Amino acid sequence: MKKMKWLSCILAVMLLLSACGSKEKNSEKSKGDVIKWKFGHLADQNHIWHKTAEKFAELVNEKTDGQIEISIYSNNSLGGETDTINAIQSGTADLVISGETMQNWSPKAALMAVPYVFRDLDHLKAVIEGDIGKEIEEEIIEKVKLTPLYYHTRAPRNLTSQEPIETPNDLKGFSMRVPNVPLFLKVWEAAGAKPQVMDFNEVFTGLQQGVINGQENPVDLIQSGGLYEVQKYVNRTEHVYSWIYILIGNKQFEALTDEQKKAVKEAAAEAQAFGDDLYESELNEIETKLQDEGMEFVDVDQDAFREAMAPAIKEALTKEQFELYERILKVE
Secondary structure (H helix, E strand, O other), X not given: OHHHHXXXXXXXXXXXXXXXXXXXXXXXXXXXXXXXXXXXXXOOOOOHHHHHHHHHHHHHHHHOOOOEEEEEEOOXXXXXXXXXXXXXHXXXXXXXXXXXXXXXXXXXXXXXXXXXXXXOHHHHHHHHOOHHHHHHHHHHHHHHOXXXXXXXXXXXXXXXXXXXXXXHHHHOOOEEEEOOXXXXXXXXXXXXXXXXXXXXXXXXXXXXXXXXXXXXXOHHHHHHOOHHHXXXXXXXXXXXXXXXXXXXXXXXXXXXXXXXXXXXXXXXXXXXXXXXXXXXXXXXXXXXXXXXXXXXXXXXXXXXXXXXXXXXXXHHOOHHHHHHHHHHHHOO
16 A cells, blocks of 8 residues: 555656646747737838837847847838728737827727817826826727827827918818828818828828828928928917827737736836937927928917817717816816
């Protein structure tokens, strides 16, 4: 009987050692596997977003000991913003830079870019990093199936044109591009323009061929899109202060080990700080470069634009969105 117990003990030890050896082999195999992510965005390679994305990719690779490699596709080379989001959801891409376009899935994302809701950059950051920002992130995770990693604040959106535009009265017959954001269509219609949805990668050609007369974007995208070649004026409507997220597919993020998730989050926090520094140093430089390229900046009657757009904002937002809009206005 004692002999049987002794043999059982030996067998148990052998099985345990075998299992441990198997786990070590599996662990070694796991460490050897390289995860490859595709990261698509609409800006060019000189843009703040791209430079920060490169820094993020470098940090992720470094912090995961080479376990995660990120390939970055600028200039919509993976497709437009909506296309890339769809590709992530289907598993053929992994990361994207997106903002208010996500309202097509997540209603609260519309508040990321409502005209004249944010007073200035400080107000914007207070919202992003507070309870309202967390609410918007949670809904994006749930409904868009994307997880925000870090964000960029954006220079205010301004209207570009071939003739100066100082008041809404100057918009009569003015055909302009807007992103795929229903609210943008409504507010510019209310202001007197003829807006139409168009992907950013089609804007330059649309302006060049006279399909549209103008468009609205922050100065960084005006520059990176080369729009100074086909537009003369930047009209300082400053109608939208907004932010934009760098996002990864929920499935892709959840597939990581806890250690890898921690490394990606640490890399994101460092990329956030890197991007903030770039924003501060480059914004004034961008405006100067646009002026050097021949663009003129025009001061406009912002109160007139705000007043013209206000009814459309209230009408366009759902009850839930308008309640969130009013909460944002109260944030100090």
